[in-house]
Amino acid sequence: MCGIVGYIGTQPAYSILIDGLKKLEYRGYDSAGVALLCAKGLKVEKAKGEIAMLEARVGNNFPEGNMGIGHTRWATHGAPSDINAHPHCGCSQEFAVVHNGIIENYLSLREWLEEQGHRFISETDTEVLAHLVEHYYDGDLLRAVSQAVKMVEGSFAMVAVCEQEGDKLICARKDSPLVIGLGEGENYIASDVPAFLKWTRHTHILEDGEMAVVTASAVSIFAPNGQLLQKEINEVTWDAAEAEKGGYPHFMLKEIMEQPRALRDTMRGRLIDEGRDINLTELALTPQQCQAIERIFIVACGTAYHAGLVGKYAMEKILRLPVEVDLASEFRYRDPLLDPNTLVLVISQSGETADTLAALRLARKRGNQILAITNVVGSSVARDADKVLYTWAGPEIAVASTKAYLTQLLSLYMLTLYLGKQRGILDGQTIAEMGTALCRLPTQLESILGREAELQQIADYLAPWESAFFIGRNVDYAVAMEGALKLKEISYIHAEAYASGELKHGTLALIVDGIPVIAMATQSAVLDKSLSNIKEIKARCGHVICFAREGAISFAQEVDRVFHIPAAPDILMPILSVVPLQLLAYYTAVARACPVDKPRNLAKSVTVE
Ligand code: AGP
Helix, strand or coil: CCEEEEEECCCCHHHHHHHHHHHCHHHCCCEEEEEEEECCEEEEEEEECCHHHHHHHHCCCCCCCCEEEEEEECCCCCCCCCCCCCCEECCCCCEEEEEECCECCHHHHHHHHHHCCCCCCCCCCCHHHHHHHHHHCCCCHHHHHHHHHHCCCECEEEEEEEHHHCCCEEEEEEECCCEEEECCCCEEEECCHHHCCCCCCEEEECCCCCEEEECCCCEEEECCCCCEECCCCEECCCCHHHHHCCCCCCHHHHHHHCHHHHHHHHHCCCEECCCCEECCHHHCCCHHHHHHCCEEEEEECHHHHHHHHHHHHHHHHHHCCCEEEEEHHHHCCCCCCCCCCEEEEEEECCCCCHHHHHHHHHHHHCCCCEEEEECCCCCHHHHHCCEEEECCCCCCCCCCCCHHHHHHHHHHHHHHHHHHHHCCCCCHHHHHHHHHHHHHHHHHHHHHHCCHHHHHHHHHHHCCCCEEEEEECCHHHHHHHHHHHHHHHHHCCEEEEEEHHHHHHCHHHHCCCCCEEEEEECCHHHHHHHHHHHHHHHCCCCEEEEEEECCCCCCHHHCCEEEEECCCCHHHHHHHHHHHHHHHHHHHHHHCCCCCCCCCCCCCCCCCC
């Protein structure tokens, strides 16, 4: 996610802004910039690349001034570039804005502003905010920002400054974090505490809909109705390292906990009318192009491959289209059969995985249309694909992928709905049923995330073992594969996933007294079969931990432990059922004192064959 820093006080602002942005670097970004109020007015400097690039551009003639804002950008709309970097200005250089979040209606706002005579220079949604503030400014920056954000649909954490009112920073937030650091004769604003922790531990946390006027000597916070609020002062007790992880002990746990927000951000503007409709205009696929697709070939590696397996089940079930899923490292060397009407769907969190990129380029050489699902704007995969459906999970730091994987699943479901709509095989009611069920998932997920203690207890059983099995039928098998990989890659327990029906064809020989078997049981149509497989294991004294959908047949008396998962439509259950497996892997790795965020031998992005 992007990083925001603001400062107003008696010290030179530039070095404080740069230092604050560096404290947010761990969040991942692709460009940076600052705007400072100097004697000659607002000075804006920004650069693609690392903060060091910005510093090099500024050199020793860094702008003086003791008020300013800074930003590190994680691109969502518009590739990483100098122009797309924040801060963004209006037509004049008198206003500057930095922003985290996604403005869903930025295109319509941009058109309206252009009709009012505004001229845009970037591809970003954020630039709209700067022009809106400029448009509404009539001598009161707070009122101008208040009117601007009322026009916005989507999420924002923003800070605005203007030359005419150089003694204040105005900030507003909705669905994206913003905190105010309270100093002596100076004050700070940031998207995250580490940016100003070296200066102050006293903070005000802005809540959704609140706005603030921050001067060197005072902080005034207003409720959505304009009422002045008396906010309590929070004391930050974390140290700097903990603060980078949002107070969590590891990035992986932080990213697991961020998944509801990652889902909400990724569906924002795409599942519209509260999920009753789907809108993937960024793909710009006509109904004819969608109807011409006769086959889908999903290519990916690792966790992304497991996402593709879930996509296969969903697409074949709903679109009645043949879907093949292949490991990119196999696809690229097996001379695959690709006819012209095969859509090649490439999935990659980093967008830089060498095997996946090579597979994409092979498909391109064959002349196939390529659609990418990736989390990194401007990545190699994004640049080489014909169409891109971005996941908006924000940067994923832990090597083990969690929130990126979950948003890949969501993107596959949304793509399925979109193709079904464009191909005319899904009616409005069917789309609404699935779309509203998708919109309910983040809240259902929050209920699961609150049950860590149950998973810690299961992890205590798992931790001493050197092998474990994951089993499932239908789409549960795909989830079992991801659960096994999570456990393997961070706890080093040798975990294998099997289709439940396969056990008696060999694996049952390995079931010995007490060995842990994670049994997925969320698919209504095969619950009784799943129960039979569990009994096969119990008859041989395996230790069965069952992850079962709520309200289904009771497994409790048949297994050693059951974890109930809130019910959603069968085909959507992977988004809920994989998360307890992520937490189980995490707590097992912690119990085994493994380096959770950086497991041995692994890299976050495998850019070599
Ligand atoms: C995920 O937990 C693993 N770290 C790994 O399997 C990863 O999914 C794989 O390397 C693919 O990465 P990508 O999504 O960036 O292409």
